[in-house]
Amino acid sequence: FYYHRFSPIDGVYYRSSEQNPMKVETSGDKKILTLGTGVFICDFENTLAEYEIHLETAVIRPLERGIFLVDTTRIEPIIFSFNSFLKVGLMGKGETTQTTEFVLFPSLLFRYNPDNTTNLKGADILRISLINSLHYLDLKNQEDLGSLFRWENKEDSYFLVSVTDYIKKRVLSFNKLYTEILSADAEKLTKNILLNPDNILFVNDTKKEIILRNLLQKEILQLLQKDPTKKPDDTALRGILSEMKEKSPRLYEAGMATMKRYYYVTSFSRFAHSDKAFFVTNTDSPYLSKIEGILWKKKFGHNESYRHLSDIFSLYYFSDLSFDNLNTFVNELLANIIDNKILKKDEFLSFTFFVTEYLSGWPFPPSRETLEIASLLSTLTTDYYNTLRDDSKRSVLLSTIFYNYNKIFSRLNRTFTETFFSQTPQGIVLKDEYVSGNTPTFPQDFLDSFKSVTDSIGNDIESKKQKFYTLTQMKQDSNMTDNFTLLSDTLTYTKKLRDIFLDYPEYLKSIKLNDKNKDARGILIVQTQEMSRENLETYLSTFNNISLSSLQIFNNFKKDGFYDVQVGIWGNMFTFKLWSQGHTISDVSYIDTSSKKHVFPNVTITLDQKEEQLKELSVSSSEPELRYRYDFKNFFETTFLMGNTNSSSSSQQSTSTSGDTPSKSMTPEMQIFIQNELVEKDFKNIVAFLPISFNNIYATIQNGNYAIDLSAIKKTFQGKDNAYPVELSGKYVFDRHAFYKLNFQLHEPDWQDGYDLGGTRVEILPPRILLMSLEDTIKDLGRYIDTIKKEYQGQQSIIIDCSRKIVSLDNKEYTPDFSITQ
Structure with missing residues (x-):
């Protein structure tokens, strides 16, 4: 492989079959x-x-x-950040105009399909993560390291x-x-050729120039050796530089x-520290913070917590920071962010996305610090939620x-079940x-944290859900409802675990187990x-019509807890993604036989539940x-396929065998909307009075509305x-939940063939x-029809x-x- 050097501390390593892959x-x-x-x-x-890359x-x-x-x-390029923050457009x-952009945090992997980008105009990081693959990856874990280059040969792994x-x-x-x-002392450093390679140019220096050079060296040392907890003063340093500039341009440039060379070395000062307070509350060194102000006038557009988080992952990937200490440092940093309210409003979504991926995308060490991170995330989310005044924005946030x-x-x-329990x-x-x-x-602090986090988060999400339903009545979307249902089931099991931890003897008593008889019959709480x-x-x-020979699994499912699946269905x-919990699928997309991609970013379906629903419908249908x-x-x-003109011949046939089926085909996205939002939600409220089935509905998007x-x-x-057999028609306004x-x-x-009243359509008011x-x-309506017939x-x-009533x-x-x- 090759290396392109831009400065003593900047460069690009690369391997490529192209002669000049970097311009x-x-x-x-x-x-x-x-x-x-x-x-x-x-x-x-x-x-x-x-x-800019x-x-x-x-x-x-x-x-x-x-x-x-x-x-x-690859067909789908990847970007992985070890310890940097990257704004990705x-x-x-x-095209030359950006469709959307987001901030990629340390230890996150982004794999994207360029064909999806046109559907992401103005999308935030959540929608981007649903359309493409964006998740936490720990490259110190051998399984994760292997998954990074799963489609490549060993040369790429060797390169990495x-x-x-x-x-x-x-x-x-x-x-x-x-x-x-x-x-070191100033005299010794003056002779260091790495820090002062231009010494040879100063053999004919005047006495004043030599004095200024020595003063600069001493002042740099004082700043470097200063207590990092004290605010540095760069007045003397700036004064020396001003005198150098007055003396001669050559002396000033030297x-x-x-200063730059000392800066290059000091950039690595973070690797000399192991105190968590250094990474959570302080800048790198007084010299580094001041030198950036002198040498570079531009300022960063984010708060210092970004640098601190970057420093933490620098030590994790390129020094000897342990797994447990990484978790401790992240916990302390998050607490500091909340206590000092330093997170900007426009940084909330990206930051909480990272914390969520951090907690759910790796082994989740079963410790007090991990539980506290979850609790702090809840606090951070609640603080942001309370700033929102618009119901629709709260709805999106709640679903998230x-x-x-x-x-x-x-x-x-x-993790807790596998770590602490025997089955x-x-x-x-x-x-x-x-x-x-x-x-x-x-x-005890671990047990207290476990109880606190389950109680506080459980109560918090329940109150948020109830408050939102009260404010907006029927405006909640199915995605939020499905996500809440899944979470409720998950938290129910979490609370069972918590109760076992808090009162294990009572648990043993309740399931009739004791220390001598661990195989006695009891209550199975996990299977x-x-x-x-x-x-x-x-x-x-x-x-x-599923092709198991085409099945590919793209992730370490035993670690992630879900399968990232690709498989052929009807060609x-x-x-x-498929979770074993209820066999739940999400982030669904498919490429049809004409190579067109169809994406369903907001779909979450629990297949076990769906199977029961369809079984009931099938039994009652003739x-x-x-x-x-x-x-x-x-x-x-x-x-997903019915209504798509590129789907299988069986699909096309099945959508045209009933006279009730709309003559125009619908996109799969619209079919899912009809099934989830109308058939299974709105119209379920009136099914006893007026059954409205899937085949009675046709939906499109017009001017941004259904x-x-x-x-x-x-x-x-x-x-x-x-008795009068009636065939109703009309429209339905979804956002108003009205006919x-x-x-x-x-x-x-x-129901004989043909219509009475000469086939005339009878209008119903109010509209x-x-x-x-x-x-x-x-x-x-039958009494009105009595009068019409008469x-x-x-x-x-x-x-x-x-x-x-007329x-x-x-x-x-x-x-x-x-x-x-009568």
Whole structure:
């Protein structure tokens, strides 16, 4: 591999089959790097320089010193940050304007499909993470390291390991030199050729120049050796530089060059510290903070917590910071951010996304610090939630909160169960090393934290949910409801674990286990199926027309707790995440047979629950087409493929066999909306009065809003003496949860072919009827039809006004008979 050097502490390592894979241009103080095809590790320690990395479909702007990897050899490029903060802007192929941008935090991996970018205009980090792959990766973990280059050969892994080892050795060298500087005198340092390579140019210096050079050296040393907890004063340093500038440009430039060289070494000062307070509350050194102000006028656009977090991961990846200490440092940093309220409003989403991925994307060490991080995340989220005044924004945030906490506590449940408990055929019991007799040996602060975090977060999310429902009534979306349901189930199990920890003897008593009889029958509180490729294949074989030979798993599922799956269904290549909890899928997309990608970013479906729902519908349906649709084995086809002109021939046939099916096809996105939001939510409220099925609904997006047409809704209304078969049509306004311009045609008796009243459509007033008022409004439709049948003589305009309780035939009004039949 190769190395391109920009400064003593800046450069790019790379390997590529291209002769010149990196083009370097300069624009003012900025260096612009245009990368071709290859694997690149960028090491930019110098905050005095500004870099911008251009890919074909992305622009990367480092916001903080650090190291990151870019791999452009794949169809889906990847960007991984070891310890840097990167502002990543995405563009469509052939475009120069950014569609969206986000901040990539340390230890996060971003893998993206450029074809998806056009759908991400203005998207935030959450939506970007749903469309593409954005998650925590610990490259000190061998399994994660292997997954980074799962599609490549061993050369890339060798490149990564070799470069990181080289960087570690370079860090040690600079760190050693920095330590020597702290204990050296000015005379010795003046003779150091690394720090003063221009000495040879000063053989004819005047006495004044020599004095200024020595004064500069001494002042630099004083700043370097100053107590980092005290505020530094750079007045003398600036005064010396001013005198140098007055003396001669050559002397001034030499003085500035000396300062830069000391700056290069001091940039590695963070590797000389192990005190967590250094990384949480202080800058690197007085010299470093002042030198940036003197040498570089630009200021960072983020708070100092970014640098502190970067420093923590610098020690983790390139020094000897342990796994446990990393967790402790992150905990302290998060507490400091909350206590001092230093997180800006526009930084909230990115920061909480990182913390969520940090907690849910790695082994989740079962410790007090980990539990406190979860609790601090809750506090941070609540603080931000309380700043929002708009219900719609609160709705989005709540859905995000429920989704994030489900990930975190699913990880906690799995880790705690696997770490602390043994599985017996009857239930779980604490491992011997964690009990003394029947008494757990956990520290009290750990138990207190476990109780505190489960109580506070459980109560908090319940109150948020109830408050939101009260404010907006039926406006909650199914995504939020599904996420809350998943979280509730997860927290129920978490609380069971907590209760075991807090009163283990009582738990043993309740399940009739004791120290001598751990195989006695008891209550099984956990029964998990081991995650494996074989079990995944067995489950997926449930579905029709699925190609198990095409199955790929892209993640370390045993660590992550879910499968990141790609598999062929009806010739379409599907990608989704599958959790074993309820067999829940999310982040669904597929590439159809014409290579077009379809994305369902806001879909979360619990398949076990869906199977039960479809089973009930199938039993009650006699129509072949509906029985096909309600067969769970056809779930992927009927949910995602029906209505897509590129789907299988079976799909096309099944959508055209019923006269009730809308003639126009719908996108899969609209089909999911109809099923989740209308059939299973809104219209479920009135199903006993007016069953509205999937086939009665057609929906599109017009001017940013749902346009929903209803047709062929069949119901029999009872008149005074006769029953009338009616076929209703109209529109539905989703955001108002109201029917609009309902009308009907009167069928011939007993649903015989043809329509009564000459096929005339009967209009129903008022034009807008709220969903929950529908039954009260039109329940007496049969009595209105009695009057119409009695007075009808070929009139062209027939109106039923349920507000005024009259019938109008060609503008002549009649009053129906609403008397109760004896």
